Amino acid sequence: MIFCNPLFSQKLDPKGRDFFKPDHIIKSEITNKDYLIHMSFPKNYSIQDSISYPVLYVLDGKSTFGYFESSYIDFENIEDVILVGISHKENGITSKINRFNDYTAYSDTITDKRIEKKFNVEKGVIKTGGAVKFLECLKKEITPFIEKHYKTNSDRGISGHSLGGLFTAYCFLNSENHFTRFGINSPSFQLNEEVFLEPAINKFTNSKTWNIEPTKVFVSTGENESPMMVSNMIKFSLYLKKSNYENIEMNWKIYRNESHTSVIPFSLNGTLINLYGK
Numbered sequence: 001m002i003f004c005n006p007l008f009s010q011k012l013d014p015k016g017r018d019f020f021k022p023d024h025i026i027k028s029e030i031t032n033k034d035y036l037i038h039m040s041f042p043k044n045y046s047i048q049d050s051i052s053y054p055v056l057y058v059l060d061g062k063s064t065f066g067y068f069e070s071s072y073i074d075f076e077n078i079e080d081v082i083l084v085g086i087s088h089k090e091n092g093i094t095s096k097i098n099r100f101n102d103y104t105a106y107s108d109t110i111t112d113k114r115i116e117k118k119f120n121v122e123k124g125v126i127k128t129g130g131a132v133k134f135l136e137c138l139k140k141e142i143t144p145f146i147e148k149h150y151k152t153n154s155d156r157g158i159s160g161h162s163l164g165g166l167f168t169a170y171c172f173l174n175s176e177n178h179f180t181r182f183g184i185n186s187p188s189f190q191l192n193e194e195v196f197l198e199p200a201i202n203k204f205t206n207s208k209t210w211n212i213e214p215t216k217v218f219v220s221t222g223e224n225e226s227p228m229m230v231s232n233m234i235k236f237s238l239y240l241k242k243s244n245y246e247n248i249e250m251n252w253k254i255y256r257n258e259s260h261t262s263v264i265p266f267s268l269n270g271t272l273i274n275l276y277g278k
Helices: 061-067 092-102 109-119 131-149 163-174 189-206 227-243 264-276
Strands: 024-027 034-040 053-059 082-088 152-161 181-185 215-222 248-255
Touching: 024 131, 034 061, 034 131, 053 061, 053 131, 053 163, 053 181, 053 264, 061 082, 061 264, 082 092, 082 131, 092 109, 092 131, 092 163, 131 152, 131 163, 152 163, 152 264, 163 181, 163 189, 181 264, 189 227, 215 227, 215 264, 227 248, 248 264
Parallel strands: 053 082, 053 152, 152 181, 181 215, 215 248
Antiparallel strands: 024 034, 034 082
């Protein structure tokens, strides 16, 4: 079920929006979770013309939509693109529990127990490994809703930070051309290192070709993040770059003097410059 502005026969006009309130709430029947949608539109977006736009879906939109403005993003040097922030409706510990479920590719009982202890929640509350369902939710519920109600084209990108970066990397390997632009920022590869990162590197090393649509990838981290996060990001980036796939344009960057939190606006701007630069 989807709760939204009750205009289904025409494209929605973004004028008159309250920037600090979500544009929509989408209730997923696939994940059984509610998602807030925060949107940002190109300056000249209008329902009066026939121009359509690419879309970048940004995970953890509740905390990142505040960066969807010119003081953080170099809009003059990027293509016109619609930004769609996606986040869990719940706040506090419930939001964190949902992130660990939706954004992790594989069930990891060791991580489950460690995070339960860290969050001081009951045994069995943290359940990693929900990425398959969340990707299905994106493909069958969220992106179709956006494409029905706004002037989009089939050029879709996705970007995430931390656990969101891990999920974006998962989409890069598993979304089967649903997305063709990926911002993999401060990815938490340490959570699924043996079952995700190492197989990904094996693929980059042993597969000489990759039959996907033309794709752009940007990978980043902050210099002052944990050594494991930085080293895993470098490992992923170097092996992907070395693979030299003909249909993948890839860049990566380490932001000097930035931490896991302070790097967020820089990596979002870097994602847009590298994926949508004029």
